[in-house]
Amino acid sequence: MSWLDDLIGLKPNVPFLELPSFKHEEEPLENRTHEFLRRLFPSKKRIFKTFDDGKNHWIQRQLIVYGGPGTGKTEFFKWLVLKAVEKYGRDDVKAYMARGDLEALLKVEYPPKPVILLYDDDATLEKLNKETVKVFTRIRHKCMEDTGLDNGLVVTVTGLHRFHASNPLIRTNFNLLVVRNPPAGKYDHDFLAFYIGKEGLHYLEHINDLRMKDESYLGHAVFANPSSGIKGVVTNNLVNEKSLGEVLEIIETQSSEREEYEIEDDWKPIPLKSWHDPEFLNEIVDELKLKRSSPRIAERDREIFLLSLNPNETTDTIAAKHGITPTRVGQIIRRIKRAELGYAAERAYHKRHPDWEYHGGNSPLPDFIDHTNKRVISFKAYIDSELTPKSVWITRRTGEEEKRYALEHGYTLEMHVYELCNRNFYTFILHKKKKQNTNNAFPTPPIADPARRAAPRDKRG
Structure with missing residues (x-):
């Protein structure tokens, strides 16, 4: 027996033993909606506590909602707002939604509410300047400055159609990932498989087929919590936007704001x-x-x-x-x-x-x-x-x-x-103000003065 055999612990005349093989089959996904909400929304005691020490005690939760058009991303956000209202009370929650305009969301001056929810419905191709990135990463501080409260919860929800084309700041910073339909393209497939596994991808394929026959499956998705490794199914009901009342506000573009001033x-x-x-x-x-x-x-x-x-x-x-x-x-x-x-x-x-x-x-x-x-x-x-x-x-x-x-x-x-x-x-x-009658696109020209019409021209030279 050589010194190498002795070093690695081999005995003479003892054959290698084959190690048993293991099948790494994933456990079937369970509906863990309650677990999802528990990880998203801290206790009322924690959110409503007043520290009064001059420090910032705001909690930030960042969500990514992945899915193509018509997969229920916006409905999911409305459901989150409803759940926040049910837990913390209507008077203590304010939510804002923008159409692919993160900058507009961050320009809003948030009211003195301890729970703020922000939703950018499509950040896939957004070009974010340095100032927007700075405010987004410091959203806790903006909430404290705007509201005057030293404690609270801010939930930022970002909708994405594709990971490959999105800003790295968005796709690499999140607490919870919600996937609403199977990925298209190798990059997104590999990225999502890392978090929700093959079982999650198979579940989404199945749900996608069911949605073609029954729209009620629009409320099904798969979520993952990277820090704990927990993943599962999350389901939401469709929410009537009117039931949210003034809690949910849609942030319009600058052109819409100008139209509003014209109305005023x-x-x-x-x-x-x-x-x-x-x-x-x-x-x-x-x-x-x-x-x-x-x-x-x-x-x-x-x-x-x-x-x-x-x-x-x-x-x-x-x-x-x-x-x-x-x-x-x-x-x-x-x-x-x-x-x-x-x-x-x-x-x-x-x-x-x-x-x-x-x-x-x-x-x-x-x-x-x-x-x-x-x-x-x-x-x-x-x-x-x-x-x-x-x-x-x-x-x-x-x-x-x-x-x-x-x-x-x-x-x-x-x-x-x-x-x-x-x-x-x-x-x-x-x-x-009284509106002018604009029915006649070609207004009648003023009648010329007959005296002027009859006056002879001054012919020179």
Whole structure:
């Protein structure tokens, strides 16, 4: 026996033994919809907790939904929004959807809601600039800055038709992968097989055949969680978009926004009365029902908000007075501005005018209706020291439902604005412009003056 045989542990006169062979057959996929939702949506206790330490505690979940046109990607997102509403409550969820425009989704200023869902329905061929990439990778920070909340959940959902043509940033950063139809092309096939396995691909082939006969199978897909290796079937019901109401908002392109402004320009705003009313600010503060961890923290936040209205105060000086960081001061101010100020101001104005019909909060109905004088009143509380009685641009924020109600009932439409820095009220009335008759494509030319027609020409030379 040689030294090599001795090194590898072979004994003389002992033959090699064949190792037993193993068949690596995959287990059949199970419906694990509950497991999928559990991994996507953290507990309410975690999401609604207020840390109050100036740090960012937002959780980000990134989903990729792979599938061709007509495979139910958008319906799947609507179902996710519905499940978020069921878990966290309608008032605490906001969702946005864009048609192949990630940049538009990231330009939205998110409201003070602890749960934000974003859906780009087709990012396959999108060209993303550096700024868009930067914001996308820091979406947690944007959520904290926009909402004023130090904790919450942001779910980014990206639709892809092909992996091969997509941005590497998108296809390499995700927590959950949802596949809705079999892949086309070797690259996508190999990529998806790595995550959902052959059994997942076979399942999708079978489902694809069933969809041709029964559309109800549109809600079937296969998902994978790369960090745990878990994969399974996820099924969703079709959701009526109207049932989501104002929770889901579709972000239009810039051209659509210009068309919207053209519609708004059909209303001509005219300034009415304005007056100084410092007492109303105190009435608003009395209505600020701040949900904080303790009454002491709530009182501190009120004081910080009032100080922020003073032009001589900065976040640094306010932070020094209260022993917190300037970043935390900014969070407190933004949270009150975006989450609590508007509702408090509405309640205070309602107390001044108890005879007006009031629809506050998130109601799509007009803010106030004065039936006695046949007026619809849109009310806004603003923080802008440069606002003047001539700032008619602010009337663009009048709601469509308020305009519709005024037209249908023959009421006048007004906007009442209270500016907190200067403690002034500004009021405006909006008149519907009359549309010109455009039925005649070739308008009749003006009749020439007979006297001019009969005048002789001045013939020179």
